[in-house]
Amino acid sequence: MQTSPTRFILVLALLTAVGLTVRAEPIEAQRGYWHYMIQPVAAVQDEVVRFGDIAVPLTDHGRAQWTSLADRPMWPAPDSGKTLTFSQDRLAGMLRQYVGHAAASTRIPSQVVIQGGGQVVLEEELRSRVVTFLTPKVRSLGEEITVRDFRLPSHIFLPHIQDTLELELAADPQPGRNSLRFLVRSVDERITRRLTGTVFLDVWQTVPTAGRPLNRGNPLDLDDVTFQRKNLAYLREQVWDGTGGPWQIRSPVGMNQVVYLSALEPLPAVRRGEVITLLYEGELVRLQVQVQALQDGAIGETITVRNLQNNSEVLARIRDYETVVVR
Structure with missing residues (x-):
C-alpha cells in the first residue's frame, strides 16, 4: 500500500516532535561530538604522515574506529628536522581527502605544525x-x-x-x-x-610582625613581636629574622605589619647627653677623663664627645656602655 503525501507529512512531523531528524549525514556529525582531535604540534618518524601521528581519539566511538583510521597514510612527511605548517582550513580539506567522513568530527586547531623526525x-x-x-x-x-x-x-x-x-x-x-x-x-x-x-x-614563611604600633626611637622588646605566616613573594624587602640586637625602631611599623630589617637599627650603647669615661691609651701612658656624649652610638661606632674639664671636643670609639676610647 502506498503512503499518501498527507500521511508522510504527519509521520515526519511526529518524528520531529520526538527529537528525531532524517538526514543523510555521517554518524559522527549526527551525534554532534568531536570524536578525534588534531594535536597542534607533532613529530613524525616515518616518511609518510599517518592519521595516528597527528590525532588522538576523544570518545568511545572514536576509539572503536581508531584501528582502521590510525594507520591511514596521508601525505609525505617533512624532511628530517624540517617542519610544515598547516592552517585549519587547509588541513580540514586534506583530512576530508584522506580520512573521509571522519574529518567532519575531527577537532582541528587554528594552526598545526608537523616536524619530520626528532621529538616534540x-x-x-x-x-x-x-x-x-x-x-x-x-x-x-x-x-x-x-x-x-x-x-x-x-x-x-x-x-x-x-x-x-x-x-x-x-x-x-x-x-x-x-x-x-x-x-x-x-x-x-x-x-x-x-x-x-x-x-x-x-614562598610561605612565619615571620616577625608588630604586635602593637612600633614608634621611631623606641627599643624593640620581644613582647612587642608576634609571628604570622606570610607569602615572601609579596614582601618588598628583607625581613628581620628575629636575631641580633639589641634593636631600636628606625622607622615606624604599624600593628600586624611585617618587621623589615631596614626598620631596625642597633640600640645605642651610649646616648646623647650621657656622661661616660674617655680612655686614652698610648704606648707609655694611659689616661681617663669624664666626657659628655654629643651623639647616640652603638658599640664600635665613633661619636663626638666633649671634655667636661676644658670643653674640647674629640672623636672617640665606643668600647662598651660606659667607655669610649681615643688613641
Whole structure:
C-alpha cells in the first residue's frame, strides 16, 4: 500500500516532535561530538604522515574506529628536522581527502605544525620538568613553596631523537617571578637552541610582625613581636629574622605589619647627653677623663664627645656602655 503525501507529512512531523531528524549525514556529525582531535604540534618518524601521528581519539566511538583510521597514510612527511605548517582550513580539506567522513568530527586547531623526525615536548611536559628541576633548588627558601603561573613555550621541537632538553635558572631562585632557560643540546654536546620562560614561586614563611604600633626611637622588646605566616613573594624587602640586637625602631611599623630589617637599627650603647669615661691609651701612658656624649652610638661606632674639664671636643670609639676610647 502506498503512503499518501498527507500521511508522510504527519509521520515526519511526529518524528520531529520526538527529537528525531532524517538526514543523510555521517554518524559522527549526527551525534554532534568531536570524536578525534588534531594535536597542534607533532613529530613524525616515518616518511609518510599517518592519521595516528597527528590525532588522538576523544570518545568511545572514536576509539572503536581508531584501528582502521590510525594507520591511514596521508601525505609525505617533512624532511628530517624540517617542519610544515598547516592552517585549519587547509588541513580540514586534506583530512576530508584522506580520512573521509571522519574529518567532519575531527577537532582541528587554528594552526598545526608537523616536524619530520626528532621529538616534540609539549607545554604540559615542560611544566612537569620545571617543577622537577626547581624542587631541590627552592627547598631552603621557606616552609611551603608552590610553583604557579607558568609562562613557557607551547612546545619545543628537538630536531633529532637523540637531542636532549636541559633547564637552567637565569639567577638564584627567589620568591616571586623567576626566569628560566631551555637549552636544546645535540648529540655532539652543542647547544643548538635557547628558549626562555618564567614561573612564579609562592614562598610561605612565619615571620616577625608588630604586635602593637612600633614608634621611631623606641627599643624593640620581644613582647612587642608576634609571628604570622606570610607569602615572601609579596614582601618588598628583607625581613628581620628575629636575631641580633639589641634593636631600636628606625622607622615606624604599624600593628600586624611585617618587621623589615631596614626598620631596625642597633640600640645605642651610649646616648646623647650621657656622661661616660674617655680612655686614652698610648704606648707609655694611659689616661681617663669624664666626657659628655654629643651623639647616640652603638658599640664600635665613633661619636663626638666633649671634655667636661676644658670643653674640647674629640672623636672617640665606643668600647662598651660606659667607655669610649681615643688613641
